[in-house]
Amino acid sequence: MKLVLQGPSLEPTLIASLISGINVTNYHQPRQNVWHINGVPEDQYDIIASFANENKADFALINTSQKLSDYKLVAMDMDSTFIQIECIDEIADYCGVKEQVAAITAASMRGELDFNESLLQRVALLEGLEESALQAVYDERLKLSTGAEEMLQALQKANIKTLLVSGGFTFFTDRLKQKYHLDFTRANELEIVDGKLTGRIIGEIVNAEVKARTLIDCCNKSGISLTETIAIGDGANDLKMMALAGLSVAHHAKPKVKQHAKVAFDYSGMDGVLNLF
Template sequence: MHLILQGPLDQLAHIGAIADPARAFTIGAHAMRFEDVEAGERVRAAVSLAAFPAGVDATFIAAGRTLADFKLVAMDMDSTLITIECIDEIADMQGLKTQVSEITEAAMRGELDFGASLTKRVALLEGLDASALERVYDERLRLSPGAETMLAGVKAAGLKTLLVSGGFTFFTERLQQRLGLDYAHANVLEVREGKLTGKVLGGIVDALEKKHTVERVCAELGITPQQAIVMGDGANDLQMMAIAGLSVAFRAKPVVRAHASVALNFSGLDALLTILPES
């Protein structure tokens, strides 16, 4: 088992020493790999306890795993591929950001049913001019740190890409075209006469639908979900993360970090390329 540490260099050797590594290597400007470490529960807990307050991401991973072991990267959108929750920013155009963001946060922590919470939040947007969506995309939507580097790396390794979101097609379709993603799936906001109706067309992309989407794309590619890397941040990502060969919690809620193979709390999305080299 290898231990990959990413963060401030002055903290890495100290935290790595907890695992009593046989060999340590500096990899990149802010990362170290400790090879052949003992990875029992006691060691994992001690490393995690020391790493988080030091601003260090610690990942235990089987020796020899590379991007070549995988064929697909599936990503959540809001607060994962991008830095914002789009529905919260849309609500801000209605003067309702605080009210909607509180519901969003509770849903992401797993305290509310996602489908019901989305229906409630979208209903608050009724009557808003649809041009607000374009404003959110142009003025507020930003890619998460390391997103473009990560995507370039996984594409170079031959992996396909899927954006699967409990957000909205207005944003996923634009990101799919902009970033050259292979697949995208999200909710459709109903618009009539240039205004949001406060409803979603068709079924809601909730946790189960996200899981089914990963399964459908894997089947189309002729691979198993164990050949997929799945990234997310909220409770509605847990089901699709659970079937993946590698699950990545990015700046995630505690319940998601606790269940993920990899937790990136401080690094950018490109930290995946340090954990899983191309070959």
């Protein structure tokens, strides 16, 4: 197995001190602030974890034979994963209920609430809001997460397909798909009548089961096996999709998600996925 360490403060002197302490010699630096260390004894993992925590770095154990080219599709959650915001919380700010909606969102992401019920409850609070507020959120508040664009460029260069699957809204996934040339998207559709939100969702809610099914459907359409996929998420709604993927990545995620993921990033950007290989 290969130990991957990455973080903004990982200077060569720090790594030299770590290497000396765990008594390994096979290591190299493939990119700035990224280190690959081979042959770390299992009884040294606690030392590695402590070192990473002290230096605000992420670490992961990856099979030494794995390559980025082994994967054919990367599936990503949208809110607080591919982008920095929770869109529904920002929309709620335009009708004065952001604090209330954000509290429900956070509880849902931790897996404390039924996702369908929590989404319907939050969307109902948006009833009567002008559709123009959605465009304002997109134009003024939506930003990609650190490293997301770099990751996308590398994936597209390697002919790896991309899926953005979200418990959020098609208003945003549709625009992101067009702008960043994503292959597949799936999200919830807000009902809008006479230019105003009705407080309802059209069609099937994109919950954990639907996210997992969407990943399967995209693989079937593309002739890709689930073992050839990477799934990246941050909330409980992503767990079933992540469980199906060949490699699961928790991105600045809730504790429950980090517990079940193969790899967890607390400090790295989304391009940290590229550094694993």
